[in-house]
Amino acid sequence: MSTEYQTGVPVGHVATPALLLDLDALERNIARMAELASGAGIAYRPHAKSHKSPVIARMQLAAGAAGVCCAKLGEAEVMAAAGIGDILITSPVIGAGKIERLVQTARRAAIAVVADDAGNIDDLARAAQDANVGRDVVIEVVIEVDVGQGRCGVAPGPAAAELAERIAAAPGLRFRGLQGYQGLIQMTPDFAARRDASLDALDRLLETAEQVRGRGIEVAVLTGGGTGTSVIDAARGGLTEIQPGGYIFMDSRYGGIEWDDGNPTPFEKSLTLRATVISRPAANRAILDMGYKAVSSDGGLPVPIEAPGATFGFAGEEHGELTYEGACPLEIGDAVAFWPSHCDTTVNLYDRYVCIRGGAVEAVWEIAARGRVQ
Amino acid sequence: MSTEYQTGVPVGHVATPALLLDLDALERNIARMAELASGAGIAYRPHAKSHKSPVIARMQLAAGAAGVCCAKLGEAEVMAAAGIGDILITSPVIGAGKIERLVQTARRAAIAVVADDAGNIDDLARAAQDANVGRDVVIEVVIEVDVGQGRCGVAPGPAAAELAERIAAAPGLRFRGLQGYQGLIQMTPDFAARRDASLDALDRLLETAEQVRGRGIEVAVLTGGGTGTSVIDAARGGLTEIQPGGYIFMDSRYGGIEWDDGNPTPFEKSLTLRATVISRPAANRAILDMGYKAVSSDGGLPVPIEAPGATFGFAGEEHGELTYEGACPLEIGDAVAFWPSHCDTTVNLYDRYVCIRGGAVEAVWEIAARGRVQ
Numbered sequence: 001m002s003t004e005y006q007t008g009v010p011v012g013h014v015a016t017p018a019l020l021l022d023l024d025a026l027e028r029n030i031a032r033m034a035e036l037a038s039g040a041g042i043a044y045r046p047h048a049k050s051h052k053s054p055v056i057a058r059m060q061l062a063a064g065a066a067g068v069c070c071a072k073l074g075e076a077e078v079m080a081a082a083g084i085g086d087i088l089i090t091s092p093v094i095g096a097g098k099i100e101r102l103v104q105t106a107r108r109a110a111i112a113v114v115a116d117d118a119g120n121i122d123d124l125a126r127a128a129q130d131a132n133v134g135r136d137v138v139i140e141v142v143i144e145v146d147v148g149q150g151r152c153g154v155a156p157g158p159a160a161a162e163l164a165e166r167i168a169a170a171p172g173l174r175f176r177g178l179q180g181y182q183g184l185i186q187m188t189p190d191f192a193a194r195r196d197a198s199l200d201a202l203d204r205l206l207e208t209a210e211q212v213r214g215r216g217i218e219v220a221v222l223t224g225g226g227t228g229t230s231v232i233d234a235a236r237g238g239l240t241e242i243q244p245g246g247y248i249f250m251d252s253r254y255g256g257i258e259w260d261d262g263n264p265t266p267f268e269k270s271l272t273l274r275a276t277v278i279s280r281p282a283a284n285r286a287i288l289d290m291g292y293k294a295v296s297s298d299g300g301l302p303v304p305i306e307a308p309g310a311t312f313g314f315a316g317e318e319h320g321e322l323t324y325e326g327a328c329p330l331e332i333g334d335a336v337a338f339w340p341s342h343c344d345t346t347v348n349l350y351d352r353y354v355c356i357r358g359g360a361v362e363a364v365w366e367i368a369a370r371g372r373v374q
Numbered sequence: 375m376s377t378e379y380q381t382g383v384p385v386g387h388v389a390t391p392a393l394l395l396d397l398d399a400l401e402r403n404i405a406r407m408a409e410l411a412s413g414a415g416i417a418y419r420p421h422a423k424s425h426k427s428p429v430i431a432r433m434q435l436a437a438g439a440a441g442v443c444c445a446k447l448g449e450a451e452v453m454a455a456a457g458i459g460d461i462l463i464t465s466p467v468i469g470a471g472k473i474e475r476l477v478q479t480a481r482r483a484a485i486a487v488v489a490d491d492a493g494n495i496d497d498l499a500r501a502a503q504d505a506n507v508g509r510d511v512v513i514e515v516v517i518e519v520d521v522g523q524g525r526c527g528v529a530p531g532p533a534a535a536e537l538a539e540r541i542a543a544a545p546g547l548r549f550r551g552l553q554g555y556q557g558l559i560q561m562t563p564d565f566a567a568r569r570d571a572s573l574d575a576l577d578r579l580l581e582t583a584e585q586v587r588g589r590g591i592e593v594a595v596l597t598g599g600g601t602g603t604s605v606i607d608a609a610r611g612g613l614t615e616i617q618p619g620g621y622i623f624m625d626s627r628y629g630g631i632e633w634d635d636g637n638p639t640p641f642e643k644s645l646t647l648r649a650t651v652i653s654r655p656a657a658n659r660a661i662l663d664m665g666y667k668a669v670s671s672d673g674g675l676p677v678p679i680e681a682p683g684a685t686f687g688f689a690g691e692e693h694g695e696l697t698y699e700g701a702c703p704l705e706i707g708d709a710v711a712f713w714p715s716h717c718d719t720t721v722n723l724y725d726r727y728v729c730i731r732g733g734a735v736e737a738v739w740e741i742a743a744r745g746r747v748q
Contacts, residue, residue: 012554013471015472015748017747018748036516071691072663091652091663091692092653094650094652094706095707097389116653116655117654117706119706119707120706151653151689151693152652152653152661152693242659252382276469278465278466278468279466279491280528281526287526289747292670292716292719292743293722293747294747296666297671297672298666298671298691316425317672318446319465319526319720321525327427332466332467332468332494333493341428344665344667345691346601348691350745351745370745371393371667371725371744373663373667373668374390374391374392
């Protein structure tokens with residue numbers, strides 16, 4: 001099928017709508033985040049929920065990542081099966097069926113999982129003991145602390161310290177540390193505002209760590225942070241590891257974000273969509289082969305590149321529409337490139353990246369954990 | 375992996391977030407649409423973009439469907455490879471690479487494709503001749519007429535008749551008829567308003583057909599319509615075949631739609647999502663394992679079933695949130711079911727249907743054309 005490509009195929013021959021990955025930009029992004037973390041003396045554990053690709057995970061590990069994060073167990077299973085050896089699952093794993101899968105996965109990779117509930121911790125401990133995991137492998141548990149997002153996580157302070165004691169006392173488990181993630185501030189454009197909110201979240205995590213240590217329990221890891229706060233976490237210290245995900249691609253939504261030096265972020269947009277004009281129903285309008293099934297809309301509209309005067313709109317699940325202020329210069333068969341507003345959910349629509357260098361296909365990478373939401 | 379199931383597994387053991395398909399409701403929906411069409415003496419060609427499953431396509435064919443519609447060539451390739459023998463591609467197929475694939479697909483299935491452009495018709499004709507398709511197979515072409523949606527399609531009237539002449543004169547092609555689809559009115563709740571708009575669209579198609587016939591060209595097929603207008607098209611006549619897609623699942627958005635007798639639609643919601651509570655951060659709130667990657671948002675929010683007083687909100691790409699007016703009655707591990715607002719784009723997120731009858735898994739069907747947007 002011609003949706004699989006040989007090296008050297010010009011980008012113009014790739015069937016659309018296509019998910020194109022600029023390898024030069026990707027490699028620079030990976031190197032930059034690795035430098036940021038190593039310069040600050042902290043570990044980095046990039047979030048694989050963004051790319052869902054063991055190939056990219058291996059590139060990140062080769063650049064110095066300590067391991068990867070996964071959002072879901074199913075993602076972790078794919079990464080472990082591909083040989084990724086150190087995985088933190090950043091959401092609670094709930095229920096007997098999933099905990100059994102977690103134990104199986106922990107037989108072939110170092111697995112840590114977050115928890116915020118005593119009952120869930122007891123379930124994890126029982127499953128680990130039943131499986132005699134303790135003899136050769138261990139399930140590490142990280143307590144998720146709600147540092148301000150109001151999603152998962154136990155309240156900062158004594159509640160977290162109690163859960164840490166519970167984990168430390170469970171034979172099949174090992175307490176690893178605390179996770180604190182403030183997702184709501186990652187795209188705050190103003191650097192000072194983002195920094196203040198980030199430091200506020202970090203303070204809650206550090207205070208909680210002190211309470212855990214006050215009970216004689218070692219806190220090996222303080223993990224959290226994202227792309228937007230990575231520069232703050234690196235400068236401030238406190239976290240022992242950062243979890244940036246989107247920096248490899250850079251959503252168009254990051255557009256106006258200010259970095260610590262007042263300049264825009266040094267991370268580059270590496271992911272584009274390429275769509276084709278399939279109809280020209282009016283002088284100022286073109287219909288494209290890209291609708292809701294080919295680019296996500298939860299983060300806003302995709303942004304047309306090099307199409308001055310054009311506005312994109314969805315025209316259903318299979319079609320998009322470019323409306324021009326004046327005459328539309330496009331003909332049927334012309335291609336238009338877009339920046340996705342939200343890369344993670346756009347990647348999750350595709351089975352593979354078409355990887356581009358110098359205007360031609362260099363590789364095709366399977367998005368192996370696509371759809372692994374369970 | 376435990377996301378693949380044996381027959382008889384209770385629904386409560388299915389890993390979440392899960393896409394559950396109620397087989398009884400699905401079968402009733404398929405039978406009802408078949409009866410509607412056969413009662414009216416018109417063909418029905420259900421749209422496979424909704425289900426993307428050759429299994430469901432075969433069920434529709436067994437109930438009397440004339441063939442299936444596909445939105446994209448990639449979808450048609452999957453259907454043809456699975457043995458579906460009669461396919462109409464309802465969007466233009468543009469560019470040399472795709473037209474070559476179209477010709478290859480036409481070697482193993484009867485393929486018709488819509489077109490609205492003279493250049494595209496010439497490209498199709500050239501490719502068909504080059505491949506000597508005419509000797510054993512033929513590419514049939516249907517002219518798409520814009521009957522009011524303002525998306526793809528040539529204007530009603532002489533422009534369509536000229537394209538029909540062009541197709542009729544091309545050795546590798548066969549002119550099949552006209553397509554007119556008015557997608558904007560499918561969910562108009564009021565029956566009379568929907569009927570009037572639908573008949574207006576149909577009039578444009580019928581007038582155009584007369585112009586084509588006036589040039590001595592047979593118009594074998596007038597195809598169009600969707601779930602919302604199916605009852606109107608069946609009563610009025612005019613179309614020779616209808617293209618309903620969503621009737622098998624019924625988006626929650628169809629909720630208030632009035633049928634011809636003033637009652638709600640007889641088609642039943644057959645598709646649900648099942649999510650699990652993974653955190654209980656506050657007395658009135660539960661966090662679920664279902665975010666933007668597990669249910670589509672382009673048609674609005676999913677609707678919680680049997681959760682009085684609860685409001686769903688997205689909490690990122692991996693999480694959802696149920697907020698209660700009073701105390702949240704859910705515990706960690708509890709499941710909550712939802713109706714998707716837009717089934718087609720939700721199905722496109724999953725690799726398989728977990729098919730349920732009598733509260734247990736009866737089958738697991740691959741969503742074989744998922745992601746085939748090219």
